[in-house]
Amino acid sequence: MTDSCAVQKLYEICKEILSPEEVVPPPSDIARLKAVLDAIKPIDVGLQGNERVSSGNEEERLFYSNLGAHKRQRVSRGTALIASPQSSHPPPVTYVHIHECDSFSMGIFCLSKSAVIPLHDHPGMTVFSKVLYGSMHVAAYDWDDQHHHTQHFCGMRLAKLKVDCIYNASSGSSVLYPTSAGNIHCFTALTSCAVLDVISPPYADGDPSYYALHPYLDLSRTWEELIDYKECQDFVWLEEIEKPHNFKVEGQIYTGPIINVI
Incomplete structure (x- = not known):
């Protein structure tokens, strides 16, 4: 597959199977799109992708060893990793816009080491993601829909941890759905x-x-009413906030192969 046809093929399958009506494609079409996305390399979209990439196990060991002991407890493991950027000058995040139409958008987020894309949602959306180079930690949550008597607390909503892992270029693509698989996530x-x-x-x-x-x-002082202690460790309260003032995304020109729009 040449550089130009790789991104063109991705565009064409997105055009074929994705809809502006918030309709989730059938599993067979999702598998087809993921297979095409898995084949995309940095050079296919105009990136060099020559940054240092450590082994996933070493990255995870170093990342978690830098957390305070209280943050490494399983009850708050996911929470410790998804705070908004704390520095007044956090590492930069750039966005390379490739294409957008009524049915879908395609683009690349480029993060410097230690940069954070804070916890945010994708309401009514299906999102396909593929790490092109480097590695990132992903923490992702879904709204809880089972424990109705405790779903709301002081303006917050109950959510459950769905993803707490490290992705790199060898991980393959992932997909999240409008109400499942980690629709609310942080990188x-x-x-x-x-x-x-x-x-x-x-x-x-x-x-x-x-x-x-x-x-x-x-x-919560009544967590026993929700679930047992072990299961409770994956639940958190989420409070909607304004966009963090120190989180900024800068645009970057797409330099990859031109897509033949159809």
Whole structure:
């Protein structure tokens, strides 16, 4: 597959199977799109992709060893990794826009080491993602829909951890759905990295919603009414907040092969 036909093939299959009506494609079509996305290399979209990439196990060991002992407890493991950028000058995040239409958008987020894309949602969207180079930690949550008596607390909603792992270029593509598989997520760059996103349908009204996270056990005195202690460790309270003032995404010109729009 040549550089130009790789991104063209991705565009064409997105055009074929994705809809502006927030309709999730059938599993067979999702598998087809993921297979094409898995074949995309940095050079196919105009990136060099020559940044240092450590082994996943070493990255995870170093990342978690840098957390305080209280943050390494399983009850808050996911929470410790998804805070908004704390520095007034956090590492940069850039976005390379490739294409957008009524049905989907294609673009690349490029993160410097330690950069964070804070916890945000994808309402009504199906999102396909592929790390092109480097590695990142992903923490992702879904709204809880089982424990109705405790779903809301002081303006916050109960959510459950769905993904807490490290992705790199060898991980393959991932997909999240409008109400499942981690629709609310955060990225933390362990090395300089880039992730190619296909979002269907694209955001219609600008930014997503952003969230602050509060550990479940820190705020609830009646967790026994929800579930047993072991299961409780994966629950958190999410509070909608304004976009973090120190999180900024700068645009970058797409330099990859031109897509033949059909």
